[in-house]
Amino acid sequence: MMLNNVYIKLLGTIVMSIGLMVILFLSSEEQVHRNNAFIRRFPPHPVIKEYDIDLGFNSYYVAGLGKDMVYLGNSTAPLHLLKINLATRDTAHVKLKLSNTDLPFKNVHVQVQPPFFFVLDGSIPYIFRGSTNNWVAGPWMRNEAYFTKSLVLDSNRIYIKTMQNDTRTVTLGLLEKRDHFSVELHPEILQRQIDGVFDVDGIMLTTPDKTRLGYVYFYRNQFMTMDSRLKTLKRQQTIDTVKKARIEIAQLDRSKTSKMKSPPLVVNTKATMYKNFMFIASDRLGKNENREILKVASIIDVYNWSDATYRYSFYLYHMGKEKVHGFSVNDGRLVALIDNALSVYNFREGFVDHTPYGEQENITGQ
Amino acid sequence: MYSVKNIKAKGVIVELICFLYVLLFVYAATSKLMDFEQFRVQLGQSPILTAYANWVAWLVPLAEYMLAILLSMKSTRYKALFMTLGLMTMFTTYIILVLNFSDYIPCSCGGVLEDLGWTEHIVFNLFFWVLSIIAILQLTNYSTRKPISI
Numbered sequence: 350m351m352l353n354n355v356y357i358k359l360l361g362t363i364v365m366s367i368g369l370m371v372i373l374f375l376s377s378e379e380q381v382h383r384n385n386a387f388i389r390r391f392p393p394h395p396v397i398k399e400y401d402i403d404l405g406f407n408s409y410y411v412a413g414l415g416k417d418m419v420y421l422g423n424s425t426a427p428l429h430l431l432k433i434n435l436a437t438r439d440t441a442h443v444k445l446k447l448s449n450t451d452l453p454f455k456n457v458h459v460q461v462q463p464p465f466f467f468v469l470d471g472s473i474p475y476i477f478r479g480s481t482n483n484w485v486a487g488p489w490m491r492n493e494a495y496f497t498k499s500l501v502l503d504s505n506r507i508y509i510k511t512m513q514n515d516t517r518t519v520t521l522g523l524l525e526k527r528d529h530f531s532v533e534l535h536p537e538i539l540q541r542q543i544d545g546v547f548d549v550d551g552i553m554l555t556t557p558d559k560t561r562l563g564y565v566y567f568y569r570n571q572f573m574t575m576d577s578r579l580k581t582l583k584r585q586q587t588i589d590t591v592k593k594a595r596i597e598i599a600q601l602d603r604s605k606t607s608k609m610k611s612p613p614l615v616v617n618t619k620a621t622m623y624k625n626f627m628f629i630a631s632d633r634l635g636k637n638e639n640r641e642i643l644k645v646a647s648i649i650d651v652y653n654w655s656d657a658t659y660r661y662s663f664y665l666y667h668m669g670k671e672k673v674h675g676f677s678v679n680d681g682r683l684v685a686l687i688d689n690a691l692s693v694y695n696f697r698e699g700f701v702d703h704t705p706y707g708e709q710e711n712i713t714g715q
Numbered sequence: 716m717y718s719v720k721n722i723k724a725k726g727v728i729v730e731l732i733c734f735l736y737v738l739l740f741v742y743a744a745t746s747k748l749m750d751f752e753q754f755r756v757q758l759g760q761s762p763i764l765t766a767y768a769n770w771v772a773w774l775v776p777l778a779e780y781m782l783a784i785l786l787s788m789k790s791t792r793y794k795a796l797f798m799t800l801g802l803m804t805m806f807t808t809y810i811i812l813v814l815n816f817s818d819y820i821p822c823s824c825g826g827v828l829e830d831l832g833w834t835e836h837i838v839f840n841l842f843f844w845v846l847s848i849i850a851i852l853q854l855t856n857y858s859t860r861k862p863i864s865i
Contacts, residue, residue, distance in 0.1 A: 355855040359848060362797050366804035374812050377767060388768075637755060637768055 387588050389635045389650065389662040396663055396683055396694035402433065402440065407689050411677045413461030414557065419677075419684055420466075421691070422459035427468075430459060430484075435682065435693055447477050448487040460501045471496035471509070478504070493530045502559045502577060510553055518545030521553070521564060523579060535579045538564065547613075548594040554622045557679040563654070565620040565629055568594035568613050572620070572627060574654045585657050588650060589633055591616050619647075623678035625655040626701055630665075630673060647673040651700075661700070665692075725853050732850040733792060736799055737783045739843065744779035747772075778802060793854055800847040807840045 404421070409431065412422035421431040430443040445459065447468060455472040461481065468477040468486055474495045479486025496509040497519070505526045513520040513534060518541055522534040539549040547568075554563035562579065565572040570589035575582050596613040619630035629650050632643055642648070646664035653660055665673050668688045676685040681701060683694040696702070747754045755772040782802065785795035814833055 355851065358797065359800065359851060362801045363804050366801040367808045370805045370808035370812065373767065374809075374816070637758075 387590050387635045389588065389638065389648070390659075391663065392661050392700075394663075394697060395651075395661060395700040396665075396696055399693045399695055400438070401668070401690045401692050402438065403690050404431065404686075405689055407671065407674065407686075409686055409691070410675050411684065411686065412459045413463075413466075414677045414679045414684060415463065416680045418463075419691070420459075420461040421686075427454070427457035427459065430461070430466075433691065435684070443484050445479075446485045448485075458499070460499075462501050462503070465501075465504050467501050467507075469499050469501075469507075471499055471511070476507070490524070490526065490530065494524055494532045496524070498553055499524075500553045500555055500562075502555060502562075508553060508555065508562055508579075512546075516545065519549050521579065533579070535575075538573055538575065538579065538582060542569070542594050543596065544598050547596055547598055552617070552620045554620055554627075556622045556624060561622065561625075561654075563620070563622050563627060565617050565627070566594070567615050567617055568596055570616055572617070572629070572652075572654075574622075574627070583654060583657070585627075585652060585654055587617065587629060587631075587652065588635065588659050589616050589631065591633075619673065619676060621677050623701060625653050626660070626678070627652040627654050628676070628678060630676070632672075649676075665694075668692075725856065729792075729850050729853050732846045733786045733796075735846065736843070737786050740779040740783040740786075744776035744783070747776045747779075793851075796847055796851045796854065800844070800851065803840060803844045803847055807837065807844060810837055810840065
């Protein structure tokens with residue numbers, strides 16, 4: 350009798366303990382994946398650093414990233430391009446030639462998408478297009494539409510951010526050239542919280558294959574992804590808790606311009622997209638994180654936009670004191686501009702390759 | 716049926732198992748508290764307990780100390796052994812869940828026996844788990860047969 354009793358007790362203890370652990374596991378999974386509990390998960394080493402290349406300057410930005418080739422533009426020498434083969438580590442300097450340099454350039458930006466490259470300045474507004482064979486570009490768009498930022502999608506289509514004239518708010522759109530130019534604005538994407546200019550500021554993105562576009566707000570915990578026509582809009586919350594942009598704006602009545610009063614709270618600082626993953630750099634700390642880490646590394650949070658989940662986070666360590674000032678992902682590889690160097694990382698298996706998106710699944714014959 | 720010598724031997728087995736457990740728990744809890752910040756962070760980054768890291772970090776070493784005390788006292792030993800069995804079952808379940816159902820496997824579970832691999836860890840846990848069951852059965856046996864054999 351006593352013996353039977355003890356077996357029941359033993360079994361009960363074991364079953365209860367297992368049950369408790371499973372419940373803890375399931376509820377923790379739920380909280381971390383879906384809720385804005387703002388707790389990061391750091392799996393060991395999602396990226397492994399392969400090598401660094403010293404660039405000599407910190408003024409480079411990623412102008413294009415192909416399978417093995419990265420093109421770096423330089424903000425202080427706008428017509429200078431650095432071409433690096435990531436497999437062989439060969440670097441080549443490229444001098445870009447424009448048919449007309451007699452323009453009031455203010456904000457020149459280079460984007461390379463072989464076999465084309467673009468030199469854009471939305472403040473004139475002027476866009477040059479040329480071939481990557483001879484690196485000579487001629488005018489492609491003149492005075493058709495102003496834009497503040499741009500992202501080349503294909504040889505004739507550009508994803509732009511511009512000021513909408515009637516509402517005086519910032520809007521995303523597409524600039525397209527067929528027989529003639531067309532500008533298609535999509536004011537439904539950016540949602541105004543304060544003034545519709547500063548509060549909606551953020552980062553324009555696209556996947557390397559240009560099938561999906563993105564926009565990440567600087568000052569709130571949200572990002573959007575759209576198809577290549579800016580349709581099928583999806584909104585997703587980041588793990589951060591700042592829903593409303595915390596910025597103060599001073600209106601300067603006379604000149605009809607406005608300025609930010611105090612430094613804003615930046616929720617998302619940098620971002621990039623690859624397949625169905627959204628990578629966002631953030632300087633905001635979650636639970637169980639040491640403040641000191643921000644001095645030595647940048648935190649990258651990885652989301653899956655197709656199933657609207659937060660996946661994991663990892664650190665990109667600084668070389669000196671400067672933060673990562675640009676990064677991009679393509680073909681299982683991450684390139685980051687840190688201080689005066691280009692750092693090349695590889696994703697370990699399972700971190701960016703096991704959930705291919707849409708058509709890519711078909712290509713690989715899954 | 717049971718000789719006095721036999722009973723004594725069985726008593727020794729229970730004593731020995733409890734002693735091993737006291738050693739294990741005191742060692743495990745102390746090593747966690749020695750580097751508490753590290754333990755808390757590791758728990759927070761472990762894929763299962765992320766959301767509960769703060770209170771679990773306190774609860775685990777506390778429970779281990781408490782069980783060490785309860786196991787060393789004869790009056791509380793029987794109940795303590797059941798709690799020990801429960802705790803060991805939870806630890807083992809945790810490892811199995813991490814290995815099989817989690818998105819990734821953390822570097823180490825922190826604190827105790829950091830150098831053990833996951834499989835060794837399971838074997839180690841199961842060994843202790845079996846010990847606790849033996850102790851419970853022995854103690855039940857011992858106390859139920861006691862009136863008969865004396």
